Amino acid sequence: MCWDEPVQLNGELSVYQLTWGAYHKNLSHNLTSYTISGLQSNSQYNVTLQAITAGGVGPPEWEVVTTDKGVNVGGIVAGVLVGVLLLAVIVAAVVFRDKLKDKLNKGTSPTLPPRELPMTPRQPSVANSNVKKNKLQEYLEYLEGDTQHGLEMEFSHINIQSPSLPAFAAKKDFNKPKNRFANIHPFDHARVKLSPISGVTGSDYINATYILDIYDKPYFIASQGPKQSTMVDFWRMVLEQRVYTIVMLTNVMEKGREKCAHYWPRPSESFINVGSYIVHNHREERRELYSIRYLEVVAGDQKRVVKQYHFTSWPDFGALERVTDLLDFMADIRSTMLANGDHLLVHCSAGVGRTGTFIGLWNLMDESDRDRRAESINIRQTVLKMREHRPIMVQSAEQFLYLTKCIAAYIEAPHLWSKYQEDNNHIYDNGAFEDDNPIYANTEGQ
Known part of the structure; x- marks a missing residue:
């Protein structure tokens, strides 16, 4: 897969976060391409890429990729993630800016995190993920229907919103x-x-x-x-x-x-x-x-x-x-x-x-x-x-x-x-x- 560098950044680009299926990988900010290995043949994957700076995490760019049938995919290129990661981390930048203002108003000096780590508060937005209890069977039908496309999408949202924190x-x-x-x-x-x-x-x-x-x-x-x-x-x-x-x-x-x-x-x-x-x-x-x-x-x-x-x-x-x-x-x-x-x-x-x-x-x-x-x-x-x-x-x-x-x-x-x-x-x-x-x-x- 390959991509273009973001054209507008809030601060210096530190890392890319790549997600496919249940897997995550942080990639160097110098990269503009990556080969995903170990994919199964004749399978569908949601591949997502996000840019990360000290200001936060940018909006995801994603593509549904289907691997070829019967092909050795030990080192297959998953596909091309299209487009430019536009306006990366503008929303996170506002949150970060406001927090800095609060600290300055209190007379304290803000401490920035290491540059190689995402600094974001990243509380996931889950307001639209509430499921009515009397609609749970319908929700299950959505997850399992259409060769489990709904399940793939729902789990992809979870992976996208999951934080990557210091360890x-x-x-x-x-x-x-x-x-x-x-x-x-x-x-x-x-x-x-x-x-x-x-x-x-x-x-x-x-x-x-x-x-x-x-x-x-x-x-x-x-x-x-x-x-x-x-x-x-x-x-x-x-x-x-x-x-x-x-x-x-x-x-x-x-x-x-x-x-x-x-x-x-x-x-x-x-x-x-x-x-x-x-x-x-x-x-x-x-x-x-x-x-x-x-x-x-x-x-x-x-x-x-x-x-x-x-x-x-x-x-x-x-x-x-x-x-x-x-x-x-x-x-x-x-x-x-x-x-x-x-x-x-x-x-x-x-x-x-x-x-x-x-x-x-x-x-x-x-x-x-x-x-x-x-x-x-x-x-x-x-x-x-x-x-x-x-x-x-x-x-x-x-x-x-x-x-x-x-x-x-x-x-x-x-x-x-x-x-x-x-x-x-x-x-x-x-x-x-x-x-x-x-x-x-x-x-x-x-």
């Missing part, structure tokens, strides 16, 4: 080996920080992010599946962040590749040592699609039982066949999870696709429960709000469609999956393991 910590050389995937980085402003270990560079870093609930509290932690080399950090995070419930949405191995380290004892083991932590599996309950484990982690004088819900039937990048599969799983967690704890830890392999779909559905269900009389629901806004904290949450269009189907089913019959079901047969009272003076504290805060 300096994740990209430091000493932290790179801790990332399971080279392109999934927690944004700096929302990353979970471990208590630093004296003399150990980067000891506060883990690939995990706080995600807000509907009350704008950082209730969720979205994490990658721990690697063998980060299992100690994973359990350190569980204790420091007062996690009592873990939701695992991946298998340890998928398609012959490790997707997550086996951070709890195998059936043949009574316990495992993870650094200075001892992890026991006290009990395991098996369901058709998932397992529930009661894992006790011991660190010195501190003990804690953590309840792990492990869903084993969700394909990577994809969705489940039935909405009831996830809704039943969600209802079980919401009605039986341990009550204590500050955060709900959710992870798959990368911590964005299945993890984002799960947290998104949780928030949409809570939103529906909070006001059953509300006429509309905003699924796109829910996804964008998560993406302001961690990139690519709800990774694929297929997952967005599945999320929409799930919340539509819940709104139609909320009583089937209410989180207020009572479970009075809890064998484990986790309070017995609570330490009023835990030896771990996140000294750097959130």
Whole structure:
């Protein structure tokens, strides 16, 4: 693909942002062409390009591109993005100018961000993405109709409006080996920080992010599946962040590749040592699609039982066949999870696709429960709000469609999956393991 340079800019051009399907890439401001590799043959893609300066992000230029049938597209040129990126970032410039005026009026000096990063406030405009609850089936028909062209367009809007924010910590050389995937980085402003270990560079870093609930509290932690080399950090995070419930949405191995380290004892083991932590599996309950484990982690004088819900039937990048599969799983967690704890830890392999779909559905269900009389629901806004904290949450269009189907089913019959079901047969009272003076504290805060 190729393009012309913008003819009118608000400040010096710093980077181009290229989006196709569920993928993003920042390109050097010196480029006027780029070859997209790895596209599937006989497939349609929405390709979008935006110019970014210190003043903000310009309006998108986009084109629908269809790859040839039967052609080797390993290095295919996706097509030509037409036109000139006119009047780039004028709107963002006004917002930026007004903010500068406010700071000057207060007698303070504005601090500009690094030139290579978009500075924009970029609150996505989602006023037109509200869906009437009684029109959800029509909305689903729109998404799935015409060979899912509506779904492609809707997901393209989400990708265009998703922010690209600084992730300096994740990209430091000493932290790179801790990332399971080279392109999934927690944004700096929302990353979970471990208590630093004296003399150990980067000891506060883990690939995990706080995600807000509907009350704008950082209730969720979205994490990658721990690697063998980060299992100690994973359990350190569980204790420091007062996690009592873990939701695992991946298998340890998928398609012959490790997707997550086996951070709890195998059936043949009574316990495992993870650094200075001892992890026991006290009990395991098996369901058709998932397992529930009661894992006790011991660190010195501190003990804690953590309840792990492990869903084993969700394909990577994809969705489940039935909405009831996830809704039943969600209802079980919401009605039986341990009550204590500050955060709900959710992870798959990368911590964005299945993890984002799960947290998104949780928030949409809570939103529906909070006001059953509300006429509309905003699924796109829910996804964008998560993406302001961690990139690519709800990774694929297929997952967005599945999320929409799930919340539509819940709104139609909320009583089937209410989180207020009572479970009075809890064998484990986790309070017995609570330490009023835990030896771990996140000294750097959130």
